[in-house]
Amino acid sequence: MSARVVVAGSGAICAAGRTPGEIWDAVCTGRPAIRPIEQWDASGWPTSLAGEIPGLDPRALVEDRKLHKLLQRSDLLGLYVAGRALDESGFVAYREALDPPAAAAVNDRTGVYVGQGGSGYQNDYEFFPLLTIANGDLGTFGRELAATVNPMWLLRSMPNNVVCHIGIRHGLKGPNACVTNHSVSGSLAVAEAAAALRAGEADRALAVGHDAPIEPQVVLYYHQLGLLSADGLWPFDARRSGSLLGEGAAALLLETESAAAERHARVFGEFLGSGCTTEAEGLLAIRADGDGLAGAIALALEDAELRPAEVGMVVAHGSSTRQSDASEAAAIHRVFGATAPPVTAFKWAFGHPLAASGILDSVLAMVALRHGMVPGVATLRELDPDLGNLPVSKLPQAPRSDVALVLNRGFGGSNTALVLRAAASEAR
Amino acid sequence: MTGKPRRVAITGLGLVTPLGNDVAATWDALLAGHSGVAPITHFDASGFPVRIAAEVKEFDPRHAIEDRKLLKYANRSHVLALAAAEEALRDAGIRPEVSDATRWACVVGTGKTGLGFGELGEVHRHCAPDGHFRPDRLLTDAFAMDPLAFCRSQTSAGLALLLQRFGIRGYATAVHTACASGSQAVGTAMKLIRRGTADYVLAGGFDSMIDPIGLASFCLLGALSTDNETPERASRPFDATRNGFVLGEGAGLLVLEPWDAARRRGARIYAELAGDGNSLSSYRITDSHPSGDGPIQAMRQALTTAGVRPEEVDYLNAHGTSTLMNDRSECAAVRAVFGSHAGQIGVSSTKSLMGHLIAGAGAVEAAVCALAIHHGVQPVNANLAAPDPECDLDFVRGQPRVRRIRAALSNSFGFGGSNSCLALRNPDEVEG
Numbered sequence: 137m138s139a140r141v142v143v144a145g146s147g148a149i150c151a152a153g154r155t156p157g158e159i160w161d162a163v164c165t166g167r168p169a170i171r172p173i174e175q176w177d178a179s180g181w182p183t184s185l186a187g188e189i190p191g192l193d194p195r196a197l198v199e200d201r202k203l204h205k206l207l208q209r210s211d212l213l214g215l216y217v218a219g220r221a222l223d224e225s226g227f228v229a230y231r232e233a234l235d236p237p238a239a240a241a242v243n244d245r246t247g248v249y250v251g252q253g254g255s256g257y258q259n260d261y262e263f264f265p266l267l268t269i270a271n272g273d274l275g276t277f278g279r280e281l282a283a284t285v286n287p288m289w290l291l292r293s294m295p296n297n298v299v300c301h302i303g304i305r306h307g308l309k310g311p312n313a314c315v316t317n318h319s320v321s322g323s324l325a326v327a328e329a330a331a332a333l334r335a336g337e338a339d340r341a342l343a344v345g346h347d348a349p350i351e352p353q354v355v356l357y358y359h360q361l362g363l364l365s366a367d368g369l370w371p372f373d374a375r376r377s378g379s380l381l382g383e384g385a386a387a388l389l390l391e392t393e394s395a396a397a398e399r400h401a402r403v404f405g406e407f408l409g410s411g412c413t414t415e416a417e418g419l420l421a422i423r424a425d426g427d428g429l430a431g432a433i434a435l436a437l438e439d440a441e442l443r444p445a446e447v448g449m450v451v452a453h454g455s456s457t458r459q460s461d462a463s464e465a466a467a468i469h470r471v472f473g474a475t476a477p478p479v480t481a482f483k484w485a486f487g488h489p490l491a492a493s494g495i496l497d498s499v500l501a502m503v504a505l506r507h508g509m510v511p512g513v514a515t516l517r518e519l520d521p522d523l524g525n526l527p528v529s530k531l532p533q534a535p536r537s538d539v540a541l542v543l544n545r546g547f548g549g550s551n552t553a554l555v556l557r558a559a560a561s562e563a564r
Numbered sequence: 565m566t567g568k569p570r571r572v573a574i575t576g577l578g579l580v581t582p583l584g585n586d587v588a589a590t591w592d593a594l595l596a597g598h599s600g601v602a603p604i605t606h607f608d609a610s611g612f613p614v615r616i617a618a619e620v621k622e623f624d625p626r627h628a629i630e631d632r633k634l635l636k637y638a639n640r641s642h643v644l645a646l647a648a649a650e651e652a653l654r655d656a657g658i659r660p661e662v663s664d665a666t667r668w669a670c671v672v673g674t675g676k677t678g679l680g681f682g683e684l685g686e687v688h689r690h691c692a693p694d695g696h697f698r699p700d701r702l703l704t705d706a707f708a709m710d711p712l713a714f715c716r717s718q719t720s721a722g723l724a725l726l727l728q729r730f731g732i733r734g735y736a737t738a739v740h741t742a743c744a745s746g747s748q749a750v751g752t753a754m755k756l757i758r759r760g761t762a763d764y765v766l767a768g769g770f771d772s773m774i775d776p777i778g779l780a781s782f783c784l785l786g787a788l789s790t791d792n793e794t795p796e797r798a799s800r801p802f803d804a805t806r807n808g809f810v811l812g813e814g815a816g817l818l819v820l821e822p823w824d825a826a827r828r829r830g831a832r833i834y835a836e837l838a839g840d841g842n843s844l845s846s847y848r849i850t851d852s853h854p855s856g857d858g859p860i861q862a863m864r865q866a867l868t869t870a871g872v873r874p875e876e877v878d879y880l881n882a883h884g885t886s887t888l889m890n891d892r893s894e895c896a897a898v899r900a901v902f903g904s905h906a907g908q909i910g911v912s913s914t915k916s917l918m919g920h921l922i923a924g925a926g927a928v929e930a931a932v933c934a935l936a937i938h939h940g941v942q943p944v945n946a947n948l949a950a951p952d953p954e955c956d957l958d959f960v961r962g963q964p965r966v967r968r969i970r971a972a973l974s975n976s977f978g979f980g981g982s983n984s985c986l987a988l989r990n991p992d993e994v995e996g
Contacts, residue, residue: 176699177699177700178699180700180703181703206849243846244843244861248844253719254677254678254717254718254719255676255678256678257678257679257687257717259678260678260679260684260777261687261692261697263684263688263777263780264688264692264695264696264697265695266695267684267685267688267692267695268688268692268693268694268695269695274607274608274609274610274611274776275608275610275611276611277611277776277780278609278610278611278612278613278776278780279611280611281611281612281780281783281784282613282783282784285780285784286784287784287785287786288784288785289780289781289784290781290782290784290785290979291785291849291850291979293676293781294676294742294979294980295676295719295740296740296741296742296978296979296980296982297980299741299844299980299981299982300844300849300979300980300981300982303844303845303846303981304846304847304848304849304981307846308844308846309843309844309845309846309858309861310842310843310844311842311843311844311865312741312842312843312844312982313739313741313748313752313842314739314740314741314980314982315737315738315739316674316719316720316738316739316740317719317720317723317736317737317738318718318719318720324737328752331755331759334759335755335758335759337842337865337869352699352702353687353702353708356702356703356708356709357708357711357714360709360711360714361711361714412734412735412736412737412761413666413733413734413735413736414670414727414732414733414734414735414736415733416665416727416728416730416731416732416733417728418637418724418728419637419715419718419720419721419724419725420711420715428733431666431733546720547718547720547724548720548723548724548727548736549724549727550720550736
């Protein structure tokens with residue numbers, strides 16, 4: 137019998153707030169944190185809106201200034217939420233009270249699983265001054281390299297920076313992974329962390345997802361691909377016209393039930409299961425029938441040993457593109473038939489933070505279960521009649537149990553589903 | 565899952581490496597001691613402090629992949645991966661069918677992707693001719709409007725191509741922990757089968773950083789050997805005179821399946837993929853602790869999860885990058901884990917011949933271990949004239965060592981501190 141996996145800490149940041157509570161409050165007020173992009177002047181752009189974190193000050197996120205030169209914007213977000221989740225969990229205080237060999241053993245048994253979205257394009261622009269000097273001559277490029285480009289360039293570019301620096305800053309030394317699978321990276325980090333705990337490879341694991349895709353070349357590509365809206369996110373709405381990029385990060389500290397009990401941890405919820413499938417039809421293709429997503433949900437419920445009727449709420453991917461929302465609705469109908477639980481989505485509030493989205497939605501799903509409330513999709517005006525009788529609402533709904541199903545989709549036809557439960561009481 | 569975890573068999577191998585464009589050519593070159601390191605031909609490297617690399621040679625993507633449309637979505641490392649995957653599936657004699665596609669998974673370690681050098685040059689010419697980037701120029705840049713360039717630059721692009729090409733519809737993921745990527749991917753794949761998430765996994769790693777930016781990035785860190793005049797001797801892990809690693813490129817893919825299923829269908833089993841160790845050094849970005857802390861935990865876990873006793877290990881494919889800090893830390897770790905048995909293990913770093921394939925390295929080296937077990941031969945650690953006195957292991961020098969291997973380990977340690985160790989076991993040891 138594999139170990140039960142509980143949640144003992146969380147952290148989150150996005151355009152709508154810098155803690156899970158702040159983000160929850162913003163979602164409940166119904167005002168989207170979608171604003172004109174500030175990182176460059178995008179006023180004349182076909183898409184000029186995004187879910188940017190306003191006034192982002194690196195020092196407010198990660199106090200060690202030496203580290204700032206070694207990290208990209210997305211990495212700062214990931215390190216910040218990791219620290220918040222550890223703080224909230226009381227893990228550090230527990231470890232400090234142990235004698236050194238016991239603390240070392242705890243570190244060896246604590247894993248780090250991170251999902252991230254790729255390092256974007258801007259980092260490569262640091263070669264532009266050198267390209268200008270070289271003027272097409274590679275000989276000059278090679279000779280002037282050392283004098284022109286920051287010697288630490290590669291280290292800042294590494295996709296696995298958050299794994300590395302969580303390790304160095306917090307001393308965690310257990311099993312680890314850095315998932316680089318577009319928008320499902322964060323939810324796969326949760327799934328793999330939980331699998332490591334179930335298999336006895338670790339007693340605790342920090343799962344993190346982070347992304348900061350709002351940069352000029354990314355926005356333009358997404359626009360070219362027809363994925364972006366000109367004015368806002370309206371998931372499942374008849375007039376939805378596309379998604380908008382967001383940025384952010386979220387973290388969950390997972391522990392086996394016995395490891396949490398060992399340190400008398402406050403338990404917020406439980407990981408029950410996960411499912412992952414792909415549709416294998418190319419990087420950008422999505423099947424209209426929602427086949428891959430329906431398969432992922434079925435696998436996750438099987439893993440959680442639950443029937444569809446036991447699911448209390450669904451946090452949909454709800455990216456607000458015509459195709460993704462329609463196929464997602466098809467998948468939900470296929471699994472739940474005429475009796476789907478309340479469905480909501482959160483991206484309307486802070487944009488689509490790609491690799492962070494699945495884990496950020498998971499953190500919010502657990503807040504929702506704790507409050508016994510499924511927040512409405514505030515931007516919904518008229519449910520798309522082509523989506524059938526999907527139980528999504530502009531107004532809050534009541535979950536029908538303490539179990540949430542969190543759906544997440546990414547490029548390559550990737551689909552994941554996570555099943556989470558809120559703790560019956562906050563103290564165990 | 566209840567009961568005993570499923571035993572995992574390696575039944576298919578595919579390689580495209582600097583030593584050869586398939587498994588047979590790579591293995592032959594390893595045994596013959598031919599070096600894959602030579603002056604760089606991919607671009608004019610004459611101005612760089614390092615002008616040598618281990619390139620994949622005479623590789624024609626159209627020969628390997630007849631689907632021309634697919635190739636438009638692929639960068640060089642993706643094409644190498646597609647070719648290696650094709651060989652691995654052919655070698656295994658099994659491939660995803662519509663009926664079992666959802667029971668196939670794919671886990672790959674992928675390189676740090678982004679724009680190609682030529683593509684970056686296009687953006688520079690249009691948007692930053694004076695070196696200063698002007699975002700608005702992108703709006704009139706035909707290249708920045710090209711969805712194909714976007715697709716090729718995605719970190720999950722190689723994965724998506726493999727899934728599409730071979731029709732894999734189960735669990736799929738791409739991972740990146742620098743030089744440990746390929747090995748972590750193979751380890752994760754093993755666990756997917758053990759926990760019942762998948763029945764078959766196409767797993768491996770691929771990378772190609774031999775372009776001006778990739779070479780520059782390692783030159784800036786001073787991590788590469790500058791022995792431009794003697795390329796075939798430049799990579800000399802554990803030698804007292806080593807002075808850095810040699811950048812390579814390539815792909816290694818493996819087909820994994822449950823042992824019993826492999827036996828039932830009469831498949832050739834190269835080895836059991838028996839154990840996986842995975843740890844974080846949490847010491848420095850680019851180094852492990854000199855004591856071997858970090859790698860020690862990974863090797864111990866690999867042995868434990870494999871149920872292999874230290875004295876059963878006959879061969880270690882070392883990470884062996886040919887950098888001072890790595891080589892010494894790794895040797896300290898081997899001594900700490902194996903104690904007096906450390907001297908009985910044949911050790912070689914095949915990076916001495918094929919260079920460092922970065923995200924592809926761990927997967928290619930896992931395949932080398934499977935071949936070493938299958939053939940009963942330990943490939944050499946080339947260029948080891950005078951071992952560093954701090955590295956006092958039993959290195960395979962001069963000639964490959966013909967000797968039955970009961971169990972083998974493959975080490976991979978990445979920038980960022982991720983350590984991965986895979987344990988492989990001889991099929992005869994499994995079935996007595």
